[in-house]
Amino acid sequence: MSAESNLASPIHHRRADIQGLRAVAVLAVVIHHAWAGLLPGGFVGVDVFFVLSGFLITGILMRELDQRQFSLTGFYKRRIRRLFPALFPVLAFSMICGLILLSPTALTELALTQFFTNLFVSNLAFIRISGYFDPDAALRPLLHTWSLGVEEQFYLLFPPLLLAVHRFARRLLWPVLLILALVSLYVAQDYVANDPVKAFYHPFARAVELLIGALCVGVVRYVRPRQPMRQVLSWLGFAAIAVSLLVLSDTTPFPGLWALMPCLGTAAMLVATGGQANRLLEARPLVVVGDMSYSLYLWHWPLLVYGHLAFGLSPWVTATAVVLSFGLAWVSRRYVEEPWLDGRIKPVWWPALAATTASILICVVVYNLNGVPQRFAAPEQALFAAAQNYNPDRDRCHKRSNGTLPYAETCRYGAAGSAPAVAIWSDSIGAELAPVLGRALGERGQALRSITASGCPAEVSDRTDNCGDHNRQIMAAITADPDLRTVILMAHYVGHAADPTSGMPDTMLAAADQLRKAGKQVVIILPIPSYDFDPPSEAGLALRFGRDPESLGMARADHDRATGAVASHIRAFAAPRGITVVDPADLFCDAARCRIYEPNRGLLYFDGTHPSLAGAQLFVPGLMAVLQDAP
Known part of the structure; x- marks a missing residue:
């Protein structure tokens, strides 16, 4: 999930309502990940970002094509400036914390997913490893990078396609994009019905969302809705996004047809420039959050994962992780992103190559060392090994x-x-x-x-x-x-x-x-x-930090309440x-507590469910x- 609006024009010329939409999107994701019950459909914030990205980048590309200034090298150079600087500090943080906190199995998977994140294909990796019996998402600090993979795979193909159609069949450009969007929607719906994991992560299933944003450029250019219609579209779009956040949930078959609600809502607001709901999004606090939304998105998930692993699922831990996410996002935006985006740092290719190479080498070493089990004493390793029991x-x-x-x-x-x-x-x-x-x-x-x-x-x-x-x-x-x-x-x-x-x-x-x-x-x-939580990881870390694995579990009353x-x-x-x-x-509980560990048997679970x-x-x-x- 990137932020191309920084590249569209100088900061003071950017559409403030789009920055506000970006803020709504990232806040929805953060709230959903931290307190899912408050915003069950908060995951659609990523879909809002996809539409925004398709709109902003297509606008830039069309302007360059019309002015005959388009360059594939220049485009990918901008993408590197946009994505790489904020990403690699998060990758370094995730690996360092993983070496401290993750079990050998989970660290091995982190090395694998970070390897693919460096290449912007982690979404394709998650299709292969996100099975019913794999470690819980709470042990995947880079799970959220799937959206970066979707975007970059789309932008690997989209600019050359746009260039070819613009040059050889310009009058067919918008019909071609519409047909591609409909094909992608069909693929997404088919995947939802037959392979939900693939539907969620595959770029073919998500392309429709970026193409909806691209088609909005054509609407803004050639249709130009009148002011009364803009007011209607503004409020309809705002309502569609709000309903999506509140009504959709993790059990909704998604993306497919259900993804159209937040995506078309975002599209309506994009073409409703000056609408009343759009002006609400121009509030200065939202614009500030929108400016740092990419860094906030990158930082929030690893902080939540490692915070919960180190200190438990306390509400205070969650709140602290969210606050730290905002702090680190501001620092990242101010001191990492901006120097690259405004051109103060001139080299692009060799720093990107050096950072990618170093990160890949670390991942290869950690992976081939099987998650470095030597970090833990033998009793701790035995508890972690229950994940294979x-x-x-x-x-x-x-x-x-x-x-x-x-x-x-x-x-x-x-x-x-x-x-x-x-x-x-x-x-x-x-x-x-x-x-x-x-x-x-x-x-x-x-x-x-x-x-x-x-x-x-x-x-x-x-x-x-x-x-x-x-x-x-x-x-x-x-x-x-x-x-x-x-x-x-x-x-x-x-x-x-x-x-x-x-x-x-x-x-x-x-x-x-x-x-x-x-x-x-x-x-x-x-x-x-x-x-x-993941019992093998929780028990192994408990022992490492001096806690008794026998103390882990839940109150019997909580189990009775959930299943009674x-x-x-x-x-x-x-x-x-x-x-x-x-x-x-x-069998698993006494009158007071349900347990995950018995000294004479070992761990009673290999994951949180089984x-x-x-x-x-x-x-x-x-x-x-x-x-x-x-x-």
């Missing part, structure tokens, strides 16, 4: 969101040659229980079938996506399997509840009822305590139908007793 058969046995795993190919655990009499049917939350319980059943000469799929719990529903197809195939196979007598159902209920389109837990209860009517014994596992309604609903459904219910809180193999072991005695009584 998951089912080693995940790649072979676990169905990913965009894959398929027929019933006959699902994995079995237990006694060789024994037909599975027990199945675990779950989303990813059950993948670690399967081998642990299967091992115990094997000692009885029995076997278990593991049926787990990312983000796809057992359901009877009318879903038409991969999950719906998978569940219909599994239900038919289970009910037709005469050897399978018991089905254990479990899910990440809290995660599914965050999606307003999810039918959980009722769709799972419908599956339970259908299985019961087919003559199967059904066992439902209630919500497992889950955390908004779902648990009560499931119990009320299960009791009259003879369905057995197992409550993980009885029990580790050691944590899954807690279920075995109770489930074995239930299965002993199975018909």
